[in-house]
Amino acid sequence: MKRYAHITGWGISVPERVLTNDDLARMVDTTDEWIISRTGIRQRHIAGDGQSTASLGAEAALRALEVAKISPGDVDLIIVSTSSPEHLFPSTASLVQDRIGAGKAGAFDLSAACTGFIIALSMAAQAIQTGSINTALVLGAETLSRLVNWEDRTTCILFGDGAGAFVLQGSEQPGGILSSVMRSDGSGADLLIVPAGGSKLPTTPQTVQDGLHYIHMNGQEVFRFATRVMKQATEEAIELAGMTLDEVDWVIPHQANQRIIETAAKRLKVPMERVVVNLDRYGNTSTASIPLATVEAIRDGRVQSGDRIVFVGFGAGLTWGAAAVLWTGLLAEEKRLIWPYRFYNLYQVYARVRSWVLRFVRFIEGVIWGKRV
Ligand code: UT7
Numbered sequence: 001m002k003r004y005a006h007i008t009g010w011g012i013s014v015p016e017r018v019l020t021n022d023d024l025a026r027m028v029d030t031t032d033e034w035i036i037s038r039t040g041i042r043q044r045h046i047a048g049d050g051q052s053t054a055s056l057g058a059e060a061a062l063r064a065l066e067v068a069k070i071s072p073g074d075v076d077l078i079i080v081s082t083s084s085p086e087h088l089f090p091s092t093a094s095l096v097q098d099r100i101g102a103g104k105a106g107a108f109d110l111s112a113a114c115t116g117f118i119i120a121l122s123m124a125a126q127a128i129q130t131g132s133i134n135t136a137l138v139l140g141a142e143t144l145s146r147l148v149n150w151e152d153r154t155t156c157i158l159f160g161d162g163a164g165a166f167v168l169q170g171s172e173q174p175g176g177i178l179s180s181v182m183r184s185d186g187s188g189a190d191l192l193i194v195p196a197g198g199s200k201l202p203t204t205p206q207t208v209q210d211g212l213h214y215i216h217m218n219g220q221e222v223f224r225f226a227t228r229v230m231k232q233a234t235e236e237a238i239e240l241a242g243m244t245l246d247e248v249d250w251v252i253p254h255q256a257n258q259r260i261i262e263t264a265a266k267r268l269k270v271p272m273e274r275v276v277v278n279l280d281r282y283g284n285t286s287t288a289s290i291p292l293a294t295v296e297a298i299r300d301g302r303v304q305s306g307d308r309i310v311f312v313g314f315g316a317g318l319t320w321g322a323a324a325v326l327w328t329g330l331l332a333e334e335k336r337l338i339w340p341y342r343f344y345n346l347y348q349v350y351a352r353v354r355s356w357v358l359r360f361v362r363f364i365e366g367v368i369w370g371k372r373v
Helices: 021-025 032-039 053-068 092-100 113-129 186-191 205-209 219-240 258-268 286-299 344-369
Strands: 004-013 018-020 043-045 077-081 106-110 135-142 162-171 176-184 250-253 308-315 319-326
Touching: 004 053, 004 113, 004 176, 004 286, 018 021, 021 032, 032 258, 053 077, 053 092, 053 135, 053 162, 053 344, 077 092, 077 113, 092 106, 092 135, 092 344, 106 113, 113 135, 113 162, 113 176, 113 286, 113 308, 113 319, 135 286, 162 176, 162 286, 176 219, 186 219, 219 258, 219 308, 219 319, 250 258, 250 286, 286 308
Parallel strands: 077 106, 077 135, 250 308
Antiparallel strands: 004 162, 018 043, 135 162, 176 319, 308 319
């Protein structure tokens, strides 16, 4: 029997702190009018002290599990797509696994910038379709505010923090992720890059002095690339899924710039009423932007069970991709009484105790075994 990967849970988490265009105009030489007219962004959310990619991701994950009515212990795989991981290693996915107490889940990070959420969805869907796993948590989580040079007006106006999560579950019922397209062109690697801090250019006082640990971007080149590839990837994903553009209810694009989205929609000949846009309130949250836009559209009743959706993204790499989805929502058989988010504090206590017990056992093992291995 053919297996399908359905999106059965969804959740988001954004920091409370809001940075408006007027706030930015007090920090760099810019204006509210310039930012709105060139990007469509009015405000963005910025992580506070104590918030991080993993903490936002874990909150979004528990909300998504609550919608799917499954507990963290049911999750087989966690993929965190991010360009602002907590560390080079271990993966942020492992930290999320620990924070939510997902005892049997494998976990890894996926680095494909703003396209990452689509690629992570595709990877998780394929693992479910082959039967190797049944339940996956796919996260797009970013705190890009920590990589932004707050003195560079060409980039600091764009980015915001946030996280979104989908639960994917296997079923024989047709639907869910129907196709995906993944592309890359590394010849454009330098167009959007954090130059230092990796193995090529390890952090030194000089790299910090030169600001090479910040995001560097050639905005116009990225703009041109984005409008070109969004049409192409959307059409390919639709064709692979055996749909036509007329049958698509919603195009949910990566939320980078209102003008990029409008140009792509025009080229696709899709009216803006069928395109989900929320970047005015969140800015560019990179790989978190597609789940953030999707969850808002579900909450306000636009996206409904039975809708056909195309997700399309682009970003650093260069990378781009799209996925066509038949939105089914909660699977009929999953009606369990589980509330990971309503009892968020309880789950946090459980996950923390679980983590401390594991650390304690390791400590005791160390005492017993000493230096012997
Ligand atoms: O997830 C993918 C991430 N990246 C993107 O999606 C970025 C795609 N690119 C863009 O969104 C746009 O290129 C930007 C919004 C970044 C820039 O808009 P633009 O229309 O391409 O502006 P520009 O770079 O051509 O700059 C036009 C002028 C320049 O001044 P001069 O040289 O004409 O005197 C800039 O210095 O605007 C100036 N400028 C600003 N002025 C006020 C650049 N940034 C600002 C600013 N406020 N924040």
